[in-house]
Amino acid sequence: MDRADSETFDEFKDSFAYGERTDLTFKFLKRLTPDAAAEALRQMLSEIGTSLDTGDLTRLHDLIVEWQITAYAGAERSYRYEQAPFTPLRRPLADCRVGMVTSSGHFVAGDDPAPFGVADMTQVEAVERIFDFLREAPVLSTIPRDTSADELRVRHGGYDIRSAVKDHNVVFPRDALLELAAQGRIGEVAENLYSFPGAAAQGRLLQVLPEWVEALAGDRLDALLLVPV
Amino acid sequence: MSVGHVARAAEQAGISTVGIYVAAFRHVAEVMALPRTLVTRHPFGRPVGPVGDKARHRAVVTAALDMVGAVDHGGAVATMPGRFDAGRHNRRD
Numbered sequence: 001m002d003r004a005d006s007e008t009f010d011e012f013k014d015s016f017a018y019g020e021r022t023d024l025t026f027k028f029l030k031r032l033t034p035d036a037a038a039e040a041l042r043q044m045l046s047e048i049g050t051s052l053d054t055g056d057l058t059r060l061h062d063l064i065v066e067w068q069i070t071a072y073a074g075a076e077r078s079y080r081y082e083q084a085p086f087t088p089l090r091r092p093l094a095d096c097r098v099g100m101v102t103s104s105g106h107f108v109a110g111d112d113p114a115p116f117g118v119a120d121m122t123q124v125e126a127v128e129r130i131f132d133f134l135r136e137a138p139v140l141s142t143i144p145r146d147t148s149a150d151e152l153r154v155r156h157g158g159y160d161i162r163s164a165v166k167d168h169n170v171v172f173p174r175d176a177l178l179e180l181a182a183q184g185r186i187g188e189v190a191e192n193l194y195s196f197p198g199a200a201a202q203g204r205l206l207q208v209l210p211e212w213v214e215a216l217a218g219d220r221l222d223a224l225l226l227v228p229v
Numbered sequence: 230m231s232v233g234h235v236a237r238a239a240e241q242a243g244i245s246t247v248g249i250y251v252a253a254f255r256h257v258a259e260v261m262a263l264p265r266t267l268v269t270r271h272p273f274g275r276p277v278g279p280v281g282d283k284a285r286h287r288a289v290v291t292a293a294l295d296m297v298g299a300v301d302h303g304g305a306v307a308t309m310p311g312r313f314d315a316g317r318h319n320r321r322d
Contacts, residue, residue: 068253084262084303085240176290198231226248228232
């Protein structure tokens, strides 16, 4: 069967989200109505056309951000809290020990959390098994602050890791933290930083969270930088 | 939601926290009533900035940590000035 004759536009736009055209930067298309998705694609294609003359893709990038915002504006909100917890900073930033937790799915080579017992799971397999990840508790990986970029690995079935592979700092901004410490803007960076794949069962995350908090408390942190993806 | 749970638990354990959220996830920070949130108008997967843009990474992280020292109440949400400008730093060879 000729797919061009049989595939609907709905099927086409949805195929970018864990379908035959999976591209996690554009999985937001599935969340849009068909009319909105068509308009998003029209605008992006128009900007690509304009860029052929200008070489400037800035507006295209803005459009991607704007349509991602539109797509998630009506996202399901299964949690709602009325009160925000608040701990005031105890001392000036220049005297603080700062830690970091990201949900980017980073880990150190040789310390692969091996999800589901699979050693050296590829990113492609992680994407294929996203619904398995969403049923399990995430594993928190410890990343010593001085880990070399060559030793850092990233794998996460829920987002496009292309940027993170090229430069961990886009989601795991360890280098900026070290710079700020060297400049005296913060006191020091904690010896251990942490990352986990955020696509996980939230109820199971809550079950392991006390252990995570105990580890953070043991690091005697004053402040914690959090980076979700 | 995952990082939001970490933020709330850490804050309740006495650690001051701040999260860097892409704009499409701003609502997550709001419905979870997180202590401090810096929103960046960046695409998914690049909350801190484009590949190789050390100046943007430094500016975003600095702005986030400055919130920790400056904010005196929970639920604070600020938007990072500036846009996602990958073109200044990266070209496909």
